[in-house]
Amino acid sequence: MNKDTIVVITQNLDRRQMRKNQYILAVVVSILSFAQGNFMGWISPVLPLLQSKDTPAAFPPIGDEEASWISSVSSLASVLYIPLISYVADKLGRKWAGYLVAAPFVTCWVLVLCADSVVIMYAARCLGGLSAGGAGILVPTFINDVAEDGIRGLLGTFFGLTVNLGTLYSYVAGSYVSYLWFNISCLVVPVAFLVGFFWIPESPLFLLTKGKEQEAKSTLAWLRDGRCTDEEFLRMKMRAEDFVKNKQNKVTLSDITDRGTFRALLICLGIMANASLSGSGSIMAYSVTIFQDSGSTLSPNVSTIIIGAIMVFGGFFSTVVIEKSGRRLLLIAGNITISVCLFLLGLFFYLKNSGSDVHFIQWIPITSLSGFVFCFGCTLGPITFILTTELPSAKARGMVQSVSIIFVSVAMFLITKTFTILSHLMGAYGCFWLYGSVCVLSSVVIYLTVPETKNRSSEDIVSQLNSEQYIMSVISRKHIHTVKSMK
Known part of the structure; x- marks a missing residue:
């Protein structure tokens, strides 16, 4: 092994170490998209149970019409939350938006556990749909804010990947775990997100849009394992300035x-x-x-x-x-x-x-x-x-x-x-x-x-x-x- 090879290996190891906290943040934020996939996949193993004569739910078996509403109403509900989460993420921060996305998920699974009528199940699916729509906005935005150019594409795939993993989890757990414990395990996911998300810092890009340069620099240094350069901070500052400029220049009909x-x-x-x-x-x-x-x-x-x-x-x-x-x-x-x-x-x-x-x-x-x-x-x-x-x-x-x-x-x-x-x-x-x-x-x-x-x-x-x-x-x-x- 020659000297040049050793230098390249050392540089790669240093780069991976610098990116460790970016991966940690992306994984924690992606628990939300896992919860989204979990919510979406839940319907496949559970719907036949709700339609069966021996349904484990606390209400009578449902028909095709009721099943179609349980399957679809969440997509319609998600439309209502998307503008709100976008607004909160830009005005109050990605952290507040994260809490607002997770809260309906928690309420959704509590209602599913307590549902004694199909109407309560509709309400639960609507609340889950709100969170699913919000997660689709927040997770890619937060990851894009913090990822450096070299791994932005890779971290950007975390959203779709964790949605798929959440869906697979529902297929497996829904098939082999009782209805009660399956729903309890679904509740654990957004709760776990809230616990992990509490320790995650605010997006440095958002902080810069609010003029909090020192706090943004500290956060960026944490994300780069203490190796944030002035050049990189300047690039993010320029991104923040462009972001503010684009927000001020409202999109018009023209x-x-x-x-x-x-x-x-x-x-x-x-x-x-x-x-x-x-x-x-x-x-x-x-x-x-x-x-x-x-x-x-x-x-x-x-x-x-x-x-x-x-x-x-x-x-x-x-x-x-x-x-x-x-x-x-x-x-x-x-x-x-x-x-x-x-x-x-x-x-x-x-x-x-x-x-x-x-x-x-x-x-x-x-x-x-x-x-x-x-x-x-x-x-x-x-x-x-x-x-x-x-x-x-x-x-x-x-x-x-x-x-x-x-x-x-x-x-x-x-x-x-x-x-x-x-x-x-x-x-x-x-x-x-x-x-x-x-x-x-x-x-x-x-x-x-x-x-x-x-x-x-x-x-x-x-x-x-x-x-x-x-x-x-x-x-x-x-x-x-x-x-x-x-x-």
Whole structure:
């Protein structure tokens, strides 16, 4: 081992040591997104129990209509909390916003434990939906505030990864733990967040926006293990100044109708619609029911756990593939693969419902759904939210993100609420073929309209969005400007 190699290894070890507290903060804050996934995954193993004759709940078995409201109402409720959490995070700080996100989660699980009527369960799901919407805003924001450039992309994947882990936890615990203890364990998660979050410092970026430079410098020094340089502090101070300037310069109607901003908003809403209309919400909420109806030789709960594990693996895989491959290519490949999985799943249910012998193709449901969640977990799922931060200009970014998240929440409510209705009208196979067709159409639209954002500056992307030859520049993949770092 030569001297240069030893120096490189030493530098890497020093860099990892400097980043230790950033990882600690990201893990603690991501307990909220774990709680979000936990809340979202809870419905899959519990819904069949609530509909069974031997329901463990303190109220009578529920029907399909009540089940559809329990599954979907949380998505609608999340819309109400997103503007409040955004406001509190900017005005009072990320810490206050964190407490406000966690509080409804705690109340939600207390109500679930005490529910003696389906109305109380609706109320619990609404409260949990508030927290789920707030977590989607706060966790990425807080992590983005504190992460240094070299690991911002990696720490940014913590949100999606911990949501998937929380969902997997619900699939496993909901299958093997009693209804009572499963709900108690769900309550423990937001309580654990509150305990850990108490010791986490305020975001240095927020502190700088309030003129608290000394406190911000101390926090940044803690995050960098005491090795914060004047240059890095100056860069964060400039970020804070830009943030304040963008907040003071309110987004006006003329800003929204600006060619680049309008295109960025349309693209983000289109990608959000793509992710929602792929049926991801319905499939994850009704996965146990889907496996029950398929007549698979594997138990529905075991099949769902396998799906959850693959979803987590897809999240891990996304941390590698997103930075190595282009966003646009992954979106197109993901949509095409997801559509194949949905068409196969629809074919299976069509043959089964028509009376054909499907014994020799019983592997299709588990294989198709595994492919679906893996591809969604490493393409549509994370990239959808990445693009809302990369496409808009700094001034319009907050507006585009808020509108996009509200849009996807309403869309997820409608898709999940109407799944049972559509299943009765056109059969489960019709639903899957409809979702698959949307993905095929989306891959064409993405090819024609979504620019590549990997390794490009915000200015370069905005310049391309404003171009009169925008469609041709996307198809030809010729950027309007070349980023200096890529030369």
